[in-house]
Amino acid sequence: MDFGDTTVIHDLSFDVRRGETFGFLGSNGSGKTTTLRALLGIYRPTAGRLLIDGTPFNPDYANRLGYLPEERGLYKKESVIDVMTYFGRLKGLDKHSAQTWSLQYLERVEIGDKAKTRVDKLSGGQQQKVQLGVTIMNNPELLILDEPTKGFDPVNRRLLMDIIDEQRAAGATVLMVTHQMEEVERLCDRIILLKDGAARAYGTVTEVQEEFGGLTITLDYSGRLPTSDAYTIASQGGGHAVLSVDTGADLAGILRGLMDAGVTVSRFEPRRRSLDDIFVEVYGDEAARGEGSD
Numbered sequence: 001m002d003f004g005d006t007t008v009i010h011d012l013s014f015d016v017r018r019g020e021t022f023g024f025l026g027s028n029g030s031g032k033t034t035t036l037r038a039l040l041g042i043y044r045p046t047a048g049r050l051l052i053d054g055t056p057f058n059p060d061y062a063n064r065l066g067y068l069p070e071e072r073g074l075y076k077k078e079s080v081i082d083v084m085t086y087f088g089r090l091k092g093l094d095k096h097s098a099q100t101w102s103l104q105y106l107e108r109v110e111i112g113d114k115a116k117t118r119v120d121k122l123s124g125g126q127q128q129k130v131q132l133g134v135t136i137m138n139n140p141e142l143l144i145l146d147e148p149t150k151g152f153d154p155v156n157r158r159l160l161m162d163i164i165d166e167q168r169a170a171g172a173t174v175l176m177v178t179h180q181m182e183e184v185e186r187l188c189d190r191i192i193l194l195k196d197g198a199a200r201a202y203g204t205v206t207e208v209q210e211e212f213g214g215l216t217i218t219l220d221y222s223g224r225l226p227t228s229d230a231y232t233i234a235s236q237g238g239g240h241a242v243l244s245v246d247t248g249a250d251l252a253g254i255l256r257g258l259m260d261a262g263v264t265v266s267r268f269e270p271r272r273r274s275l276d277d278i279f280v281e282v283y284g285d286e287a288a289r290g291e292g293s294d
Helices: 032-039 059-064 080-090 095-108 124-136 154-169 181-187 205-211 251-260 275-289
Strands: 021-025 065-068 142-146 173-177 190-195 198-204 215-222 232-237 240-245 264-272
Touching (some): 021 032, 021 181, 059 065, 065 124, 080 095, 080 124, 095 124, 124 142, 142 154, 154 181, 173 181, 181 275, 190 205, 190 275, 198 205, 198 275, 205 264, 205 275, 215 251, 251 264
Parallel strands (some): 021 190, 142 173
Antiparallel strands (some): 190 198, 215 240, 215 264, 232 240
8 A cells, every 4th residue: 555655554464254353453653544444445555455255345335334433423513312313324224223222322331311412512432432332333244443442441441342242242243453452362363463564463362472472470579589591580679570481481490490599489470471562562662652643
């Protein structure tokens, strides 16, 4: 995908399998939103093919698809129920069905008392709930969600994650853009990490963790932590440490070595590297600076 003399997407190839939740990850400016807009026919790709169910997007597919853009697209001067009913009619529902579904959904997301409130009087998070409702109200086969929980507190983030989970359980395929790695680890079957318009990693969460190698051991202890060829000390202080070890390391041997050195261990917790750790490694400074847009 080129814009003038600038190439934004480089030889990108991936597939999303029917019925799975797929995480589309990357820092700002990595090409995520550009790819989605090309997939939906908003941008015309300069090379390659983007297919939904084996064919390029066409308007006839619209009622089988739900797209939640990062930018909200609601009519701000109208009431919530009128906006949701209008979009429901566009998606093929009759007026009564659209209103009934909308009122039930608003209760589900705890803003049932806002049905007759103008959209521009809602908070950003409440508007996002309405936007998600508009996106899923026709029970789409394919859900494309661009930062669905952006700006949400932990309680509302969990609520929205539950709703996304319900959509998948009902048979929807979900393609989700997010920077919330806990959402990815909970919801996603497979992921792709996009950097500078190219795939940096691609596979299941476990496969990506294994690709970046190593385990971490969270350690609570008393005594003097020795150095060792078996691990490196990633951080330590106040009787707490994080050790980095290679995949396949002799964990029992490491624990035994600590105890032989006179260290009293109250917590020894090995785990694969988190997606947060991997995200920081891949995107590092550019994520911290918040460079670019997608």
